[in-house]
Amino acid sequence: MLLIATLILGLAILVTLATLLTPTFAKSNADKVIVIDALTFQVLGLCILLALHDKNARPLEFGLLVAMLGFLSTIVLARFISPPKS
Amino acid sequence: MISHFCALLGSLCFLIAAIGLFRMPDSFARIHAATKASSLGVILLTLAAAIEFPSPGSIFVALMILLLVLLTAPMACQAIASRLLPPSKRSGGQADATISKDH
Numbered sequence: 001m002l003l004i005a006t007l008i009l010g011l012a013i014l015v016t017l018a019t020l021l022t023p024t025f026a027k028s029n030a031d032k033v034i035v036i037d038a039l040t041f042q043v044l045g046l047c048i049l050l051a052l053h054d055k056n057a058r059p060l061e062f063g064l065l066v067a068m069l070g071f072l073s074t075i076v077l078a079r080f081i082s083p084p085k086s
Numbered sequence: 087m088i089s090h091f092c093a094l095l096g097s098l099c100f101l102i103a104a105i106g107l108f109r110m111p112d113s114f115a116r117i118h119a120a121t122k123a124s125s126l127g128v129i130l131l132t133l134a135a136a137i138e139f140p141s142p143g144s145i146f147v148a149l150m151i152l153l154l155v156l157l158t159a160p161m162a163c164q165a166i167a168s169r170l171l172p173p174s175k176r177s178g179g180q181a182d183a184t185i186s187k188d189h
Contacts, residue, residue, distance in 0.1 A: 001087075001090040001091065001093075001094055002090050002093060004094060004097075005090070005093045005094045005096070005097040006097070008094070008097040008098060008100070008101050009097040009100055009101075011101060011104075012097070012100040012101040012103065012104040013104070015101070015104035015105060015107075015108055016104045016107055016108075018108065019104075019107050019108050022108070028113060030113050030166055030169065030170055031113060031116060033166055034107070034113070034116050034117055034120050034166060035107070035120075037120060037121070037162055037163075037166070038103060038104070038107055038120040038124055041100070041103075041120075041124035041125075041127070041128060041155070041159075042100055042104075042124070044128060044131075044151070044155070045096060045097065045100055045127060045128065045131050048093070048131040048132065048134070048135050048151075049093060049097075049131070051135060051138075051139075052089065052090070052093055052134060052135065052138055055138075057135075057139045057141070057143070057144040057147070060135055060139075060144060060147045060148060060151065061147055063151050064147060064150055064151050064154065067151055067154045067155055067158070068154065070162075071154070071158035071159075071161070071162055074162040074165065074166070075161070075162060075165050078162070078165040078166045078169055079169075081166065081169035081170070082169075083169050083170065083171065083172055083173060084170075084171070084172045
């Protein structure tokens with residue numbers, strides 16, 4: 001069951017990365033920041049699944065670090081979105 | 087067993103978030119899809135971790151992850167969404183409007 005969960009999460013990461021290939025995404029920077037935000041959550045999910053698989057609580061702390069870094073990177077990258085003029 | 091079922095449900099929430107990100111037509115709708123469903127997935131996965139590791143330290147770390155994600159995900163969402171509006175239409179955020187004059 002844990003293997004199925006890992007495969008589903010990997011599929012979710014692939015679908016999120018495939019979003020970058022769609023033509024509407026190439027125009028705006030905001031969508032790329034949203035994709036990075038979603039990817040950090042999914043990497044956090046992978047850290048927790050690694051902890052469940054190894055029966056070892058240490059990767060949970062990696063997940064805590066990933067959550068902090070994901071928040072900071074999203075805030076910093078959101079500064080680079082140029083807002084519309086009018 | 088229960089923790090693995092929670093992990094499976096959380097992964098399904100992440101998959102729903104990814105499909106929503108793929109199919110939504112608008113940037114605001116994409117923010118909605120990516121943030122809310124991912125938050126639900128993180129809730130279910132930290133619940134799975136807290137069930138699997140019943141020691142107090144592990145439950146504390148899982149609660150810290152949950153608290154951090156639930157506090158910071160709406161802030162990150164708002165930081166992206168406020169850049170999608172022109173400065174004249176934003177409510178509040180005077181410092182933000184002065185920063186955006188530089189661009």
